[in-house]
Every structure is written in structure tokens, then in C-alpha cells.
Amino acid sequence: MIILGIETSCDETAAAIVAADGDEAPGRVLSNVVLSQLDDHRPYGGVVPEIAARAHLQHLDRLIRQALDDAGMGLDGIDGIAATAGPGLIGGVMVGVMTAKAIAAVRNLPFAAVNHLEGHALTARLTNGVAFPFLLLLVSGGHCQLLAVEGVGRYRRLGTTIDDAVGEAFDKAAKLMGLGYPGGPLMEQAAGRATDPSRFPLPVPMKGRPDCDFSFSGLKTAVRRHVELLGDGASAADMEDLAASFHIAVGDSLIDRCDRAMKLFREQWPEGRTLVVAGGVAANQILRARLTKLCAKRKFDFVAPPLKLCTDNAAMIAWAGLERLRLGLVDGLDFAPRPRWPLDPAAAKAGAKA
Ligand code: KG4
Numbered sequence: 001m002i003i004l005g006i007e008t009s010c011d012e013t014a015a016a017i018v019a020a021d022g023d024e025a026p027g028r029v030l031s032n033v034v035l036s037q038l039d040d041h042r043p044y045g046g047v048v049p050e051i052a053a054r055a056h057l058q059h060l061d062r063l064i065r066q067a068l069d070d071a072g073m074g075l076d077g078i079d080g081i082a083a084t085a086g087p088g089l090i091g092g093v094m095v096g097v098m099t100a101k102a103i104a105a106v107r108n109l110p111f112a113a114v115n116h117l118e119g120h121a122l123t124a125r126l127t128n129g130v131a132f133p134f135l136l137l138l139v140s141g142g143h144c145q146l147l148a149v150e151g152v153g154r155y156r157r158l159g160t161t162i163d164d165a166v167g168e169a170f171d172k173a174a175k176l177m178g179l180g181y182p183g184g185p186l187m188e189q190a191a192g193r194a195t196d197p198s199r200f201p202l203p204v205p206m207k208g209r210p211d212c213d214f215s216f217s218g219l220k221t222a223v224r225r226h227v228e229l230l231g232d233g234a235s236a237a238d239m240e241d242l243a244a245s246f247h248i249a250v251g252d253s254l255i256d257r258c259d260r261a262m263k264l265f266r267e268q269w270p271e272g273r274t275l276v277v278a279g280g281v282a283a284n285q286i287l288r289a290r291l292t293k294l295c296a297k298r299k300f301d302f303v304a305p306p307l308k309l310c311t312d313n314a315a316m317i318a319w320a321g322l323e324r325l326r327l328g329l330v331d332g333l334d335f336a337p338r339p340r341w342p343l344d345p346a347a348a349k350a351g352a353k354a
């Protein structure tokens with residue numbers, strides 16, 4: 001089975017072609033084209049929805065052609081089309097979904113409306129063929145969740161953030177510290193140059209709580225206070241130490257919350273033995289190293305996709321579409337894009353945003 005995937009839910013326009021040879025084997029990425037709109041949004045210090053939607057519209061056709069070229073095939077080589085249908089910035093999502101539907105209609109191909117979060121969640125099956133059930137730490141710019149993944153379309157949320165997502169905390173802290181945009185990679189680079197990583201005492205949000213929830217807005221406020229105390233005389237070295245201290249606090253919180261979730265997961269899904277980390281923040285090597293250690297201690301396998309499959313891409317959307325289509329989960333061409341779309345239906349009923 002060979003699937004074309006399209007991703008347009010935020011500030012990356014992406015197209016990819018992915019193949020599967022057997023039901024439980026990892027997939028093969030035949031092509032994976034990503035156009036980042038970073039430079040378009042940088043002057044505003046964040047993603048501007050209208051600019052993003054227009055840029056997707058301008059570039060998507062060309063990127064799909066390039067993905068086909070890179071894979072050495074035409075549309076006649078494709079067995080189905082998948083596009084991110086939510087959650088995300090709705091203007092961009094509509095561009096991807098309408099394009100996918102048009103190709104599906106003209107070529108008479110099955111269409112899969114993919115939840116962006118399911119794309120992140122199933123990436124570890126594309127790369128490593130990880131078996132269900134597994135525990136997922138999903139950490140991106142818009143989300144911070146711990147989920148038990150029981151199967152395709154079957155998610156149980158164990159915890160979520162009560163305020164900011166962890167990627168958002170990286171981006172906001174970086175902005176406060178004058179490091180620039182996007183914050184995650186710049187904070188990581190700054191932390192790597194630090195000489196005194198534990199110099200700034202920062203709070204470790206939610207540590208020791210019996211649930212698996214996260215919170216990062218207090219940490220951001222603490223960073224703001226240190227930046228104000230440092231004042232105009234702050235040096236690059238000060239910011240490097242602060243970035244490192246920030247990593248320690250975020251890491252302590254993630255480790256404490258994951259440890260809690262691992263215990264719950266072991267109780268309810270005793271056959272599961274893997275922790276998967278996904279989403280843009282999973283690109284962070286400092287946090288990955290700490291999660292690797294925790295997994296060794298708790299006897300979990302640790303799976304983290306390669307960096308370019310952690311941040312937004314269309315290979316993960318093609319793969320999630322492939323997993324759905326091979327189970328016969330075809331979506332109608334009347335599927336309406338969803339700005340909000342939680343993975344766990346129980347969480348959705350409780351009023352979760354995504
Ligand atoms: O998954 P993603 O590409 O887009 C969303 O769906 O949100 O995640 C983007 C987020 C941004 O907040 C970015 O700052 C963060 O992931 N990020 C990182 C790193 N690379 C990207 N955060 C920490 N360390 C990194 N190396």
C-alpha cells in the first residue's frame with residue numbers, strides 16, 4: 001500500500017509518500033518534503049494564521065509534485081490520500097483537506113481525514129514498528145499529553161496540561177530571554193553553552209501530584225522574574241545558564257509526570273512495555289537523554305523518532321492514513337475540517353480543546 005500524505009495545520013507545508021509492506025512491519029518513507037514558513041512568521045514572533053493559510057495555498061501543489069518526483073512515481077502509483085483534517089489553524093487545514101479531496105475525487109482514490117495528533121502518535125510504528133499498547137508522551141507547541149495508545153483510533157488520555165503546552169513554554173521563555181523564534185531549538189543551543197546549569201532556582205511544576213497533568217505557565221513567570229532581575233546588564237552567558245536551568249526544571253517535571261504515568265500504565269496495560277515520545281519538543285536531546293534514563297530504570301523500552309519525523313511533517317500523516325485505510329477506515333469527501341479534535345473521546349466530552 002502506498003499513500004500520499006499532506007500536512008498544512010500550522011506553519012509547515014508538507015507532502016510525503018509512505019509505503020507499508022506488511023501489517024506489523026515498520027513503513028518505508030519514499031519521499032518527505034517539508035517547506036518551513038519560519039521566515040514568513042519570524043517578524044511577528046509567532047505564527048500568523050492568515051499568512052500561513054496563504055503560504056500553504058501558494059506552495060502545496062508544487063510540494064506534492066516534488067514528493068511524487070522524489071518517490072519516482074506519478075499519482076497512478078498511489079493507493080490513497082491522507083491529509084491533516086485537524087486540530088490546527090483552520091485556514092491551513094482547509095487548504096490541505098480540499099487539495100486531498102480534489103485528488104481523491106479525480107483519481108477515485110480513498111481519502112483519510114487524519115488527526116494531526118494521531119500522526120505524531122503513530123510515527124513510532126512507521127519508524128520502529130512499535131506494537132500496541134504503548135505509552136505516549138506527546139510534547140509539541142500546542143499539546144502536552146500522556147496517552148495510552150491501545151490501537152489505531154483508540155486513545156486513553158492519562159494527563160494533559162492545565163495551561164501552556166511545553167513547546168509553548170520553550171517559545172515564550174525564549175522570547176522573554178531575547179533568544180528569538182522559534183524558541184525550542186534556540187533554548188537547547190543556549191543551554192548547551194551554559195557554564196553553570198543549576199545557577200537559577202526554578203519551580204518544578206506539578207511535581208509529586210497523584211495525577212499525570214502538566215503545568216508550565218508558572219515556570220514562564222519565574223523565567224520572566226529572573227530576566228527582570230538580571231536587567232539590562234544581562235550577558236549572553238547569563239541567558240545560557242538560565243536556558244540550562246529551564247531545561248532542568250522542564251526535565252524534572254516531565255520525568256516526574258512520566259514516572260507517574262508509567263505506574264498507571266503498568267497497572268492497566270500490563271502487556272505494554274514501551275514509552276514513545278513524539279511532537280516537536282521530542283527533538284530536544286537534553287530531554288531525550290533524561291527520558292532514556294528513566295525508561296532504563298523502569299524497564300520500559302524507549303522509542304523516539306528521528307528528529308525530522310518529530311517536528312511537523314507529512315510522512316507521519318501519510319502513515320496514520322495508511323494505518324486507517326488498511327483497516328477500512330475511509331472518510332467521506334464531505335468530512336468537515338476540525339479546528340479542535342481531541343484524540344480521546346472521553347476527554348472531548350469533558351470539554352478538552354484538542
Ligand atoms: O510538533 P511541532 O512541530 O508543531 C506542533 O504541532 O506544535 O512542535 C513545534 C514545537 C515548538 O514549540 C518548538 O519550539 C518546539 O516544538 N521544539 C523544540 C525543539 N524543536 C522544536 N522544543 C525544545 N527543543 C527543541 N530542540
Ligand code: ZN
Nearest residue numbers: 140279280312
Ligand atoms: Zn505537531
